[in-house]
Amino acid sequence: MKLQQLRYALEVYRHNLNVSEAAEALFTSQPGISKQIRLLEEELGIQIFIRSGKRVVSVSQPGKAVLELAERILRDVQNIKNIGSEFTEHDSGSLTIATTHTQARYALPAIVAEFVQRYPKVRLSIKQGSPDVLAQMVVNGEADFAIATEALEENGELRKLPCEAWTHAVVVPDDHPLLDCRHPLAIEDLAAFPLVTYEFALNHNNNIARAFQKARLDLPTVALSSADTDVLKTYVRLGLGVGLMAKMAYDVKTDSDLHLIDASHLFEPSHTYIALRPDTYLRGYTYDFINLFAPKLTRTQIDKMLYEPIEEDFSI
Template sequence: MNLHQFRFVQEAARRNLNLTETAKALYTSQPGVSKAILELEEELGVDIFVRHGKRLKRITEPGQQVLQAIEVIMREVGNLRRIGEEFSKQDAGTLSIATTHTQARYVLPQPVVALRKSFPKVAVSLHQGTPEQVAQMVLDETADVGLATESLADFDGLVTLPCYEWQHVVVLPADHPLAASERLALESLAREPLISYHPSFTGRTRIDQAFEAKGLKPNIVLEAIDSDVIKTYVKLGMGVGIVAEMAVRDDPAFAPGGELVARPAAQLFGHNVARLAFKRGAYLRSFVYTFAELISDRLSRALLERVMAGDAEHYDL
């Protein structure tokens, strides 16, 4: 048996048993993938997959156990590679970060710039997606670390740590009638056309839950994943926006006399917690620890080492 066979089996499971997609993902041929999997099954003496003709239909019970063992093996192979890079390249390499648009646009710039000053030989690769995609990229080792608000703590294969709390704010044209109020009510917002995030992004779940708890149905006229898009449509008079508070910081549109105003909404929608995620059991290079410390003063290398060693499933505030 060999690593190529393990990789083919692992990727086939990830690609919903589609061998054509598996071959494309691994830059090889479909017959080659099929042959390698069959050879591994023959060596192990068990069927990993149930087949119908040449198609894989499902994973067998022993196949589930084989997949779990392969996950451990491939994770440790990745760790060996990272250990080698750590000590041979002297703090050089690439830090891959999976995150959402809001985090990439408003939270990461300063920590990334600071990291590059401390580790000038380290390149940074940003991968943006939904919180679920962020989690999967970390699990697949496409990314070293994930940063998002939703979903990360729901994945068993991840260790997550809270970075910071944030709240939503209501964004209004400066001449809007509600702009005169410092504290807004849900009932007032429910009467307005609202512009906010797509349901899977940036704490939107809390917004929906708050309206539902009061028996109100919000009039969502536009959903987006980009805070800047939401603010643009508010400027055009399409409706009232609900965005993350970091999206209005340092925006000249919200300066005194600007065209927009922001009102805090923690009393309406509560607080959200952004979390960092790492693959369970992964070896973290020195610059990954430094990046975590730059993201939040609540995090330290000593804390991360304890959590990654299994002292806690998920560290909480």
């Protein structure tokens, strides 16, 4: 059994059983991957993947157990490498961050610039996606940590480190009727217009949906949803609806053709979290990046929240 074989099998699973995509991601050939997986299956005496002709169509029951252990083994191998690198090459390596477009575009640029200045030898990569996708990237080991909103709380495999809270705002073009409404903005006024907002904004447990429910109003129509704040603003300019987005994503210079209306009083603040696996060995520069993003998160506090057992309260 070779680590390479485990990696190949896991990559096929991660690419929805598409061997060609797995081969492309690993910069190798499809026949090479298929051969190594066959050899692994022969050694184990089981089928990891169920096939129909030449196509992989599903994962067998014992295959699921093998893939789960393979993921753990490869993660531990990476942790061992990280420990060695921390003492031999403490200022070089790689760091992959999974985050939303809003964080990448508006919250991270100054942090990244400072980090790159401190650690010019570290290869920094930023991957974007929805909160659910970001969480899965960390679970799968595709990212070292994720920066996103409270939607990450639903994933029990990750530890969440609380950072800053952020508020919502409404953006509208010139001459929009909301500009003539009473101030501060009332939720009844907002409910009268279709929204252009985030994909997850009106999920059942989201604070935006809760605000409309608390006011006993029907959820407004969503004319367009996107994870990309700049896309939202583009369609607000085209008149599709009222933009509801993170207040920090409004830029006075580039968005001068849009009007910002504060909505922080209408919706509970949203919280930004950093999500990590509790079995991850963090490099020194990873602690520094987190501290740059959230100064209150020192190395001691991060270790306490990440590695100490969670105390369950069973009192009634």
